[in-house]
Amino acid sequence: MPDWYASAMTELKGGHWIVVGATGGLGTAISRLLAREGARLTLSGRNPDKLAALARELGEAVVATIAADLSVPSGPAAIASAAQSDTGVDGVLYAAGVVAFGPLGELDDDTFDEVLLLDFVAPVRLLREILPQLNAGSVVVHLSAVVAETPMKNMAVYSAAKAALSGFSTAMGAELRRHKVRVLDVRPPHTDTGLHTRPVAGQAPPLGTAHGVEAVAQRIVDAITDGEKDLPAAAFADL
Numbered sequence: 001m002p003d004w005y006a007s008a009m010t011e012l013k014g015g016h017w018i019v020v021g022a023t024g025g026l027g028t029a030i031s032r033l034l035a036r037e038g039a040r041l042t043l044s045g046r047n048p049d050k051l052a053a054l055a056r057e058l059g060e061a062v063v064a065t066i067a068a069d070l071s072v073p074s075g076p077a078a079i080a081s082a083a084q085s086d087t088g089v090d091g092v093l094y095a096a097g098v099v100a101f102g103p104l105g106e107l108d109d110d111t112f113d114e115v116l117l118l119d120f121v122a123p124v125r126l127l128r129e130i131l132p133q134l135n136a137g138s139v140v141v142h143l144s145a146v147v148a149e150t151p152m153k154n155m156a157v158y159s160a161a162k163a164a165l166s167g168f169s170t171a172m173g174a175e176l177r178r179h180k181v182r183v184l185d186v187r188p189p190h191t192d193t194g195l196h197t198r199p200v201a202g203q204a205p206p207l208g209t210a211h212g213v214e215a216v217a218q219r220i221v222d223a224i225t226d227g228e229k230d231l232p233a234a235a236f237a238d239l
């Protein structure tokens with residue numbers, strides 16, 4: 001019998017996707033592409049005004065919106081609750097996150113907490129909360145980062161949080177495979193969303209030329225539909 005996992009292409013049309021961090025640069029670009037492909041979307045972000053504007057733009061594709069703070073346990077739980085429907089969930093894309101820069105000695109406890117909560121703990125909590133709603137054949141997508149593969153100085157806590165998310169994704173992929181759920185760890189390179197201009201601490205070092213957000217978003221959606229199992233930084237090299 002052919003293994004489901006080996007040929008797990010994903011049809012987006014009519015599927016119910018949750019996009020968390022939909023108000024961010026990558027989250028918005030990916031939400032637009034999912035809507036264009038005919039997915040039904042539950043959108044989440046922190047900023048209610050940005051969330052409402054995106055929902056207006058995407059119109060009938062949006063079945064629910066939920067403004068939630070992911071730094072507290074009730075945030076992921078509220079998203080799971082808002083996404084409940086008769087159809088279940090066919091995809092979850094976690095595109096929220098924060099970055100911090102600077103040598104370790106200059107980072108305070110609040111910075112540690114915020115980076116670890118947003119970049120690691122919240123997607124773990126969200127997946128646990130959403131598990132009962134995941135349909136067979138669904139896809140869970142986590143945006144970790146190139147620094148999960150190549151940790152950088154002055155970005156040690158961010159690099160470590162992203163490496164933790166990447167490891168979690170790999171382990172959950174193995175754990176959920178028997179439920180026909182694919183977990184895709186995406187490790188994008190520096191992308192022109194402006195993330196590095198609004199760190200929770202420090203100042204960005206020179207990061208080189210940024211990739212275009214639309215091209216990065218399209219590559220991620222292609223990986224979802226084509227059944228790819230992993231999306232390393234190298235997969236974006238030719239964009």
Ligand SMILES: NC(=O)c1ccc[n+]([C@@H]2O[C@H](COP(=O)([O-])OP(=O)(O)OC[C@H]3O[C@@H](n4cnc5c(N)ncnc54)[C@H](OP(=O)(O)O)[C@@H]3O)[C@@H](O)[C@H]2O)c1
Nearest residue numbers: 021023024025026045046047070096097145190191193195
């Ligand atoms: N851009 C890059 O170069 C790059 C490279 C590799 C990986 N990534 C990763 O890709 C993901 C998306 O990045 P991006 O560039 O699109 O960043 P972005 O434009 O700054 O978006 C960040 C998102 O996170 C949300 N967020 C931040 N703090 C939150 C909180 N406490 N509660 C709930 N939501 C919160 C923001 O919500 P509001 O806007 O509503 O406040 C926004 O939707 C991040 O995980 C990032 O680490 C980015």
